[in-house]
Amino acid sequence: MAGHSKFKNIMHRKGAQDKKRSAMFSKLSREITVAAKMGLPDPDMNPRLRAAVLAAKAQSMPKDNIQRAIDKASTGDTESYEEVRYEGFGPGGVSLIVEALTDNRNRTATNVRTAFSKNGGNLGASGSVSHGFERLGLIEYSAAAGDADKVLEAAIEAGADDVESDEDGHRIWTSVENLHEVSKSLEAALGDGEGAKLAWKPQTDVQVTGDAAASLLKLIDVLEEDDDVQTVWGNYDVPDEELEKLA
Structure with a gap:
């Protein structure tokens, strides 16, 4: 199990999300409602709902908003949503889901x-x-959860498959089937995480710089701004110095 591998920039950048809090809350609410509608409205009995609620709490979504989203599933006061996945290629030869x-x-x-x-x-x-x-399965913790060794030890005890840690936080990987149990075990050892969800992990990364990096980040921003898009995954690795130039 790798304990100190680099924290890859394969998801949306958190800084961009901070500027879109209202839209983010809307997307989190939609996922909570869909999760509650597909299973029981109890996070302890519904792994997907539990993961959605964890993600909402990590973004400081008010408890009333979370409960309202759960309640919408049982009252029928909601649209009928379906899950859709799109796949494509971005600038620099990057693969995106x-x-x-x-x-x-x-x-x-x-x-x-x-x-x-x-x-x-x-x-x-x-x-x-x-x-x-x-x-x-992906479980995320902030750096405040502890150092790399502490998180690695907790992850091994919980039955996780891999850990990536750096100064920004920890990403703990597990099989889809074990996500719920590993997440609960980690909560007992480390407290609530920033999220637990199904994820797409690239087998190889593509480093992107210059104009290609600028175009790629613009594409990801446009996709994330769409109300229907929940998550954008990719196999890109934009160096920190490039991100600073483009900030």
């Missing part, structure tokens, strides 16, 4: 295709890039 929850598949597909085409990318067919990723 876009996960969405939508009540209008045609609208979402058009918006995602337009985002790719206007920002140096190409939307591909289903399966065109996902073969280069592993479907795994």
